[in-house]
Amino acid sequence: MDQHKRFLEACVSIVGANGVITDPSLQESFLREWRRRKVGRALAVICPSNTEEVSSIVRLCHENHISIVPQGGNTGLVYGGIPDESGNAIVLSLRKLNRIREIDPQNNAITVEAGCILQTIQEHAADHDRLFPLSLASEGSCTIGGNLSTNAGGTAVLRYGNTRELCLGLEIVTADGRIWNGLKQLRKDNTGYDLRDLFIGAEGTLGVITAAVMKLFPKTKHQICAFVAVEDLSQSVQFLNFLQQRFNENLTAFEIMNAFSLELVARAFPHLQIPQLQKSPFYILAEISSNADVAHLNGEIENELSQALEAGLVIDVVVTQNINQAQSCWQIRESISEAQARHGKNIKHDISLPISSVPDFVEQCDQALQRYVPKCRLVTFGHLGDGNLHYNVSAPPEVTPDDFLKQQKPINHIVHQLVHQFNGSISAEHGIGTLKKEELRLYKSELEIEMMQQIKKALDPFQIMNPGKIF
């Protein structure tokens, strides 16, 4: 206890008394997962205000062999940002590191601290007539440091890539408390190993991201959406290829929703006007963005979609005529998560597959699940353009969600086994944290895990960085 007391006093001397939270009631929001599914304990929650303070705190932990759980907005979905129940670790909250250090519109780059809220960065970019394209449901509260540590995805990946692809440089506090200034603003730099991409997606297990240089893009003025009914998933993939061929990178989103997803949205949000298309098992929301002459673009889209309709590539289609209509299409898509929550808990999967394998996977997986739980219902939606499905299983009509949830493990296993057979990923967007670490061992080769562990040992020899996560 004395050692802990001395440690906390040393923390206070670095970040001040306000920066060391030991009162359980004040710690609470840092220790529990935001959906209240899991609560951990901590020696203290430490809130440094700048990189030098982060460095001093980490050095102190290094010297005292005290574990560190870095935390951003605490919006993660795999328990990667909260401590375990031992109470031996500190939570290192990066939220006070929330300055935008620099924006260089000519170079299309912005330098931000780890604790910046994603939406703040989007807005700051917009104020300078630029687009920061990363966009996801929690953008009002997640931080860029968390986005980087989990390589967040979202709705703009088809055109702009994951968070990894949006990052030019990082500032890191290493596991022994040194500061690495890797804040390069370069599009090309072939001078040694790609340390940047090693820290991105490492879920805080290799070091602490304290700042980053992110890419900006020209704003896109016009967004036109098509809401499309398709016969099946094979048609969806063909339609994706068709639009990519016609519109290249101007195709900025290609989202899929099965009929049951839309049924849930209609039930939960009757005021939303879902386009009245011919009944079909799947619907597509495709978005095309451009700064070119909007009237001409609209004509091109109408023309191409008429061709698709005539060729039997799609069943029915409606094209938005203004930004309000486009936004209301997106609102439908983005209401699915909440609509299924209101319907009752279901068993979720965040998977990705080679796009060409999605139709066969879904057919086989639906069948396997029906064999195991007859009449279970699938809420299948997601970013088909990236091969990323949110493939969620709802209880059969006569079974309560709580009873159904008891089958989570075998159902996860059915889905993930098949994902593995199709060379897919059991975590497309959300990471591993502690939620999927046991399953990771089933699907990753021993050699790959061994290489990851060797790197972990090399960069964090005392194993103090976010212990128990990923491995």
Added chain:
Amino acid sequence: MDQHKRFLEACVSIVGANGVITDPSLQESFLREWRRRKVGRALAVICPSNTEEVSSIVRLCHENHISIVPQGGNTGLVYGGIPDESGNAIVLSLRKLNRIREIDPQNNAITVEAGCILQTIQEHAADHDRLFPLSLASEGSCTIGGNLSTNAGGTAVLRYGNTRELCLGLEIVTADGRIWNGLKQLRKDNTGYDLRDLFIGAEGTLGVITAAVMKLFPKTKHQICAFVAVEDLSQSVQFLNFLQQRFNENLTAFEIMNAFSLELVARAFPHLQIPQLQKSPFYILAEISSNADVAHLNGEIENELSQALEAGLVIDVVVTQNINQAQSCWQIRESISEAQARHGKNIKHDISLPISSVPDFVEQCDQALQRYVPKCRLVTFGHLGDGNLHYNVSAPPEVTPDDFLKQQKPINHIVHQLVHQFNGSISAEHGIGTLKKEELRLYKSELEIEMMQQIKKALDPFQIMNPGKIF
């Protein structure tokens, strides 16, 4: 000697007698740098035919502590693919691993072995109505394994990224001879550390890339080029921003050439028709690509460029009217390297900078060089859209190139010091190899080099993978 003899016999038992080259005359093309600037020696050149053979050879080297220099097309520019003069290493040629294993046009992915020639991959993609966008001068002889190991750049980076951004998965033989199958065909996969990007750009110092999954794209039908005269580099950067704002990702190239570059081209290749624009210090070749209605696109480009001209953003401009004219613009740009070679050797730099810093850097660097070597002449050209300049210094009129080359070291130092001050990179595209490893120590932080060395030690504990390169 006996040990070496036994080792070579074991190699023969793995790859056959034809796969073990010990005859010096047959070894020669594997041992010398292609411009004949450097020649190494090797115990043998080993040519396996498949991944299993690579694995067996590497395991043998691991057991015998024999160094391995992986080699692709041997077209590198920094001596990264040839052995040193000790004669203790083997050259591991990957050229026989030249199968295209799979192409999946629906998933826009192609799986290729490391020894595939870049142009072969481009052609195979085109046969399937797809684009593999990586494009560089040596594409007829370089291999994809080499492209990946050096993270090659080229002319399509502005739109499609470096080789790193084009890769979805890798197959690796580790330093102890095990095979890691990381041949994922996924756009999203957040399941642990990004090992793929660690091996990419590692110049063969961490393991051997034996195969890769690369991204494909829809073909672009129309390429329209603008050849533009600009007043100075500030105007060039503003003009880049202007085109990005108007055409987003349809702007597929933005290349700069100073007046002296074009003068050399005109002298060396009088048959090339260089567009007759108003005299100016810099010229831009901008390319816009699209599958949209080409007549409309042409109109838009003409319209936007007229506006740029009226606003004084550019001095003079000509827009190509057909694919032949566009190709002839590119021929001018691509003739610069050969034109300067015919003019006489010069001192080359492959640098990158934040795009907004390019004007100040070039102004200050030109001045510093004039102070050091009055009347030296700059051949400044390159991928301004990526902030990547080929900034080459030619002898003053009265000095012979050979005399001038004696000043290579101090001139490199002047340029790279200033690059460092502007937070640029001393190797944008070409890598480190042995050519730049001493300079790397001047400009990389000790901490970054230490982290790189820790990773090297973790993945290659006997230090047999391409020793002496990078470090």
